[in-house]
Amino acid sequence: QVQLVESGGGVVQSGGSLRLSCAASGFTFRNYDMDWYRQAPGKERELVASISAAGGSTHYADSVKGRFTISRDNAKSTMYLQMNSPTPEHSPEYYCNASVAGYSVFCSCGQGTQITVST
Numbered sequence: 534q535v536q537l538v539e540s541g542g543g544v545v546q547s548g549g550s551l552r553l554s555c556a557a558s559g560f561t562f563r564n565y566d567m568d569w570y571r572q573a574p575g576k577e578r579e580l581v582a583s584i585s586a587a588g589g590s591t592h593y594a595d596s597v598k599g600r601f602t603i604s605r606d607n608a609k610s611t612m613y614l615q616m617n618s619p620t621p622e623h624s625p626e627y628y629c630n631a632s633v634a635g636y637s638v639f640c641s642c643g644q645g646t647q648i649t650v651s652t
C-alpha cells in the first residue's frame with residue numbers, strides 16, 4: 534500500500550524556520566521525482582519545490598527561492614523541506630507527491646501538514 538505521510542508542520546514566527554518531512558512507503562522511493570505542493574483555502578494546489586529521483590536537480594517556485602530548500606534521503610525514503618524565514622504568504626497546508634516526468638503518480642491526497650506563519 535502506497536503511503537506518503539507529511540509531518541513537521543506547526544506555528545512558526547515570520548523569520549523563523551521549520552522543517553517538513555514526507556515519509557514514503559509502498560513504492561521504490563528512489564525511482565521517483567518528489568514534489569512539495571501548497572494549498573490555501575479556496576485556491577488551487579501550487580507546486581512549491583521539486584527534486585529529482587537521485588536528488589541532483591531541484592526546482593523552486595519564485596515565491597520560495599532563497600528561503601526554502603528541498604532535499605531527500607533515499608536510504609530513509611524521506612523527503613524534506615527546510616523553510617527559512619517563511620512569511621504568511623507561505624501558509625497553510627503542504628502536501629508531498631511522487632512524480633515521473635512531471636506527471637503525478639502518488640500523492641498524500643488530502644492529508645497534508647499545516648503551517649501557520651505568525652507575524
